[in-house]
Amino acid sequence: MNREILLGDEAIGLGAIDAGLSGVYGYPGTPSTEIFEFVERRTKKAGDVHAFWSTNEKVAYEEALGMSWAGKRALVCMKHVGLNVAADAFMNSAVTGTNGGLVLAVADDPGMHSSQNEQDSRYFAQFALIPCFEPRNQQECYDMMFDAFSLSEELSVPVMIRLVTRIAHSRAGVATRDRLPQKELEPDKQIKKWTLLPANARAQYKHLTEKQPELLRRAEESRSNSLDLRGTKGIIACGLAGNYLFENIGNDHDYSILSICHYPLPAEKVRELVGHVDELLILEDGYPLVETAVRGLFGLAHVSVRGRMTGEIPRTGELNPDIVRAALGMEPLPTAYEPATEISNRPPALCKGCPHTDSFRALNDALNDFDNPQVFSDIGCYTLAALPPLEAVHSCVAMGASIGMAAGAAHAGYSPAVAAIGDSTFSHGGITPLLSAVQQNVNLNVLVVDNSTVGMTGTQRSMSTGSTLDQIILGTGISEDHFRVIEPTPRNHEQNVQVLREELAFEGPSVIVARRACIEALKTRTN
């Protein structure tokens, strides 16, 4: 048996390859990026698995669904907020059902290490009425891929694998199996299944609801949902939370424990546990999904249910062994030293020589004439321009939101309405709001900082950079006079400030592309 050291993300990738994967899809986003990258790296030489980053998560999901339609196994991976972007295709793919196995690996980020929220994707699985697996360790990440693909094909549903940062970005040794052959091309030509016109959609949706008892039966019987009845103190531990529990109590304890790693919620097992205990602690690394389901509106008559909603576990943030220890009422472990007070923070910063620094220095100077000007920004390395010393941008909400928000502010009469967005974020979510703004002749200025790569997640390929980016921008119908390209360098500073000033003074839509390659990307390219 072969053993490899793998991140949880990589174990998902290798599990998919060994389960007979034909295509991997995704858009980079921490903490999910390494799933795609692993498959890409591992299959590059043979070239037998389609691996090419998509423009955004919705496109990725639709491509994966097409691969499934054609009868082959597809993996689509993204971060939790990426699933919001893919939600249209995702929700409807549960209604159409699948042909070849379709697995969605989505990496949540409790604690928001690199994200703007900590939404819990288990709700999305519940919402779409599909199964969800929550691996506890790297070996389960690998093994669950085989089960997920089989289940997807057997019951014709997409299957979600929900990861959290701590498993996505943690390494361990993983025992691997022989690789299964890929599926043959076998398109699913059941037109009514795939054409969700209302009449078909009603039938398909009913069909999806009819699958639910079987999905529940699978979860009830799943070896991933284990019930160990001992004393009258009960615990439900979901996914990784089980590790933090056993870290503290080991195997020699008197708790009755239900571990849940396969959803829908195994209701019968929950009832059996509840019938056996007089108090119940619920541990989940995410929102209180199981906790609210178990407590319901009216609570349980003879069992006190505790968790995030009652304060034993903090309402927000990532779970860890210390939090679980406190919730169990155990004394903290003795430590050699108290936490240091007043230790200087070391916030992330733009790299030395980063083109964004020059772009935002120029923007700051060009905006000097205005009273406390606000700049709408987006998601990428350049969001760091919000921090000192630049403090040049004042919003970061969703991929592409800078342009839409600047347009809305302009509609309201705000001027200058400035949006700053990166080249890859532009292709992901910026094209459509720009097209809207140009067609509406909105008075806004869009600064596209084109560093030719997806910088923050590790310099992946950008879809719209250089001349491709220029053609897309001009394709929105913007006036050529108000499409400007500058090179952000210290030497060009005055001249760049002048270009920005001119466009800020213009009444109408303008786009300024600040073009200089990411210095990190240059390093990788020359290596």
Place this chain on the structure above:
Amino acid sequence: MEKNIILAGVGGQGILSIAFVIDNAALDAGFQFKQAEVHGMAQRGGAVQSNLRYGDSEIWSDIIPTGKADMVLSVEPLEVMRYRHYLRPGGWVVTSTTPYVNIPDYPEIDSLLSDLTAFENIIMVDTAHFARSAGNLRAQNMVTVGAASPLLDFSEDRLLAFVEMLFARKGEKIVAVNQRAFRFGRAAGLFFRGLVDSGMQRLTALSLIGKIDPETIDATHAAAWAGAIADDEAKLEAVLAEEEAVACDRAAAFA
């Protein structure tokens, strides 16, 4: 047996390379291990850490509980302070003394080093000095893991084999530099412990080690040096005043 190590540093210093070496040694030795790390936003010059755990029975949590760390292994001296409360009583600090200053309020280095000497169990190593001597300033991470290596549960040869595996792609020269950096770190760490165990003040030991020819450092001479210098400022000055690096077996000459 279980060992819990917090690897600390600043994004770009190569703590994941340290993790690679120890992870592979742990897998090779048949241990269970888990190693959680930080990617994404925090890597842009921010404080980074990795929790590395290995042992001969099940490792549950990917994160080390407060009070369970056996070691804080830091490529940067200030970063030690950020994680010190994770240490169990009796736990070790192994740290570089080379500051990475990318923030305006970085503390005065002398007072930081003096704070570090207050740790009950600490190995301090001037990583910039040894990495430079080994041939590349970037090899400070290998110096640090070398200094920590006697406290790990693997032979020097096995660890060096994984240093080789880590850098093999970059060619023989880079492998040799990093292996030398590891060996310098290991020798310097053992020598530091030897000097301190023989009664020398930690900062004195640090100054002295900086003057010894790295190729010759050998902890078996620690007692002799501790006896010769005995925290006598004048005697230390005499060693530091030497024009060339001093061979480690020359303690008697300064007594």
